[in-house]
Amino acid sequence: MEIENELNISPVYSPMELDLDEGRRIEVLKAKSQEPIPDPDGWLEEELQRSVLVTTLDAALNWGRQWSCWPMFFGLACCSFEMIAGAALRFDISRFGMEIMRASPRQADLLMVTGTVTWKMAAAVKMIYDQMAEPKWVLAMGSCATSGGPFADSYSVVPGVNRILPVDVYVPGCPPRPESLYYGILMLREKIAKDSIKRS
Amino acid sequence: MTKPLIAKEVAEKIGGQLPEAVVECNESGVLVKSDSLLQACQFLYQTDGLNFDYLVNLTGVDYLDYIEVVYHLVSMRHNHSIVIKTRCYDREQPSVPSVIDIWHGADYQEREVYDLLGIRFEGHPNMKRIFMWEGFEGYPLRRDYL
DSSP states (O other), rough: OOOOOOSOOOOOOOOOHHHHHHHHHHHHHHHSSSSSSOOOGGGGGGGGGGGGGHHHHHHHHHHHHHTTOOOOOOOOOHHHHHHHHHHHHHTTTTGGGGOOOOOSSSEEEOOESOOOBHHHHHHHHHHHHHHHHHHHHEEHHHHHHHGGGTTTTOBBSOOOGTTTTTOSSEEOOOEEEEEEEEHHHHHHHHHHHHTTTTTT | OEEOOHHHHHHHHHHSSSOOOOOEEEEEEEEETTTTHHHHHHHHHHHHTTOOOOOEEEEEEOOSEEEEEEEEEEETTTTTEEEEEEEEEEEESOEEETTTTTTHHHHHHHHHHHHHOOOEEOOOOOOSSSSSSSTOOSSSSSSOOO
């Protein structure tokens, strides 16, 4: 039937079928991620077990890494607004020497997963993590990224981002205040200080 | 502020042009048959004095006995609004005509209703899932999901 329309625009749809491919990738990722990835715990080893030869090198490297975290410019849900508030001038993340958020994963070494990760987004989060250069760390911010939060049993939400990525620091809260995020970042620094190049 | 039109008056206008299109009307809106939904919408879009040129919202509700599709219409010209509803009783193959030829804004919203409630919009040029990924089983907003 002919409909008179003042605008007379016909929508344009791509003939390329990308969604089928995307759906297949998500199904594969979901099937692979049914168990949580164990948290990296190499830094918990006793001081005595460390090799004497690399200790000084470790100390120098870790000192450098510790004070130059470059976060990924990446937000998923409402927790990102706390991160943005944390980066803005009232709370001022630059007091800790890491105010430059990189828009490219190749220039970043800290991935802050701020918010609910859906299975559809999980493929993109995993891709960003894979594109980051070593050494890299992951901070799960908020209840949703930590455990799925209120959506843990949902059909579409990843129950904790540790299903798809190894998580270094969990920051609880819904959403955590910027101070909590800073505290998580300071904890991450302590963790980095205890790491060794033998394990990376 | 946008003035909500009285559903009964609008239902009488639709009934004058399309007899048997209106099933019932109450304070919440006008319920039309899904067979004559497209003609009713076209009538609301074109008729002088109504001129509903803007589809604010299109959504679906599962009432177990039937699935209802709700259209919130606004006329920018006259600054008034109306709610149109239609029902499909078939839970296996529910289908409703698409209003995308009248309001292009229905494109993504019809895909959303299809994605979450499984209602097929006949005549939609790109009827596929929008929130869930391709290959997802079932329609999660239905009451009998899970």
